[in-house]
Amino acid sequence: MTYTLITGASGGIGLALARQLAAQKHNLVLVARNAEKLAQLSHQLQAQYGIQVGCIAADLARPDAAQHIYSETQQHQWNVNLLVNNAGVGSGGEFATLSLPAELELLQLNTASLVALTHLFLQPMRERRSGTIINIASMTAFMPVPYMATYAASKAFVRSFTEALTQECRPYGIDVLLFAPGLTRTNFNEAAGINNEKADGLNSDYTTAPAQTPEEVAKELVNALRAKKPFHVAGRRNRLGARLLACLPNAMIARYVARSYQKQLAQH
Ligand SMILES: NC(=O)c1ccc[n+]([C@@H]2O[C@H](COP(=O)([O-])OP(=O)(O)OC[C@H]3O[C@@H](n4cnc5c(N)ncnc54)[C@H](OP(=O)(O)O)[C@@H]3O)[C@@H](O)[C@H]2O)c1
Numbered sequence: 001m002t003y004t005l006i007t008g009a010s011g012g013i014g015l016a017l018a019r020q021l022a023a024q025k026h027n028l029v030l031v032a033r034n035a036e037k038l039a040q041l042s043h044q045l046q047a048q049y050g051i052q053v054g055c056i057a058a059d060l061a062r063p064d065a066a067q068h069i070y071s072e073t074q075q076h077q078w079n080v081n082l083l084v085n086n087a088g089v090g091s092g093g094e095f096a097t098l099s100l101p102a103e104l105e106l107l108q109l110n111t112a113s114l115v116a117l118t119h120l121f122l123q124p125m126r127e128r129r130s131g132t133i134i135n136i137a138s139m140t141a142f143m144p145v146p147y148m149a150t151y152a153a154s155k156a157f158v159r160s161f162t163e164a165l166t167q168e169c170r171p172y173g174i175d176v177l178l179f180a181p182g183l184t185r186t187n188f189n190e191a192a193g194i195n196n197e198k199a200d201g202l203n204s205d206y207t208t209a210p211a212q213t214p215e216e217v218a219k220e221l222v223n224a225l226r227a228k229k230p231f232h233v234a235g236r237r238n239r240l241g242a243r244l245l246a247c248l249p250n251a252m253i254a255r256y257v258a259r260s261y262q263k264q265l266a267q268h
Pocket residue numbers: 007008009010011012013014031032033034035037058059060061062086087088089090109136137138139180181182183184185186187188189191
């Protein structure tokens with residue numbers, strides 16, 4: 001029996017994806033910190049769709065979490081043939097004033113744990129010569145973002161890592177998809193501490209900036225998965241934006257974003 005493992009399945013895009021894949025009869029392994037939410041979701045999905053659902057409560061900001069998750073799947077014989085590295089956290093504000101431990105935890109969660117999970121789950125996929133890995137980046141993967149410097153750099157890492165891996169994995173029959181959502185109405189801003197005047201400056205206020213719902217984003221992900229795409233940006237507006245960004249020098253983009261943030265914050 002094969003399973004789809006989704007990190008960050010207790011809320012936002014990961015939760016919407018879990019529901020949509022459950023409806024398509026994927027057996028699931030749900031990962032996040034909130035064990036209670038995972039257990040509730042697991043009961044609901046099993047009852048509604050008659051699928052198998054396992055839960056692993058883990059904090060991916062800890063360096064040992066990926067190995068723990070992999071060992072749990074081995075122990076339960078949950079044979080993971082689709083891995084979705086979705087869990088992630090943001091941060092915003094002037095870098096020098098942000099908490100250094102929190103910035104380093106962000107890097108562990110958004111990059112190092114993603115690399116570790118990918119490495120661990122790739123081994124059995126290579127042996128079986130089949131499997132799929134999906135890494136969730138962001139529009140910030142395409143540009144430097146002043147006042148969101150560490151988060152954007154972490155997503156640029158995810159983009160580069162994933163695009164390279166797509167080619168390395170091809171000879172083994174393993175599909176690797178880089179999926180980049182734009183602004184999506186989830187708990188992301190609140191978890192990042194930017195559900196305040198910073199959201200205005202970063203043009204990421206859900207009430208004023210154009211945003212997709214997590215269900216819309218998850219639907220695009222499911223379609224990209226079905227089409228075996230190596231790369232997909234969610235939302236037509238974001239796809240146009242990504243093309244435009246590719247034509248502009250990074251220094252120019254960074255200067256524009258910094259000025260816009262400084263101007264917006266000055267008005268508060
Ligand atoms: N929302 C956006 O505008 C947006 C835009 C572009 C890209 N993205 C990316 O999309 C992905 C999903 O974000 P989202 O918007 O759905 O955010 P969200 O609503 O805040 O959900 C984040 C999920 O990750 C889990 N998580 C957070 N910290 C964790 C940790 N240390 N260990 C394990 N799990 C953790 C959370 O569950 P627990 O709290 O239970 O652990 C939750 O299930 C992220 O990679 C994000 O960077 C989001």
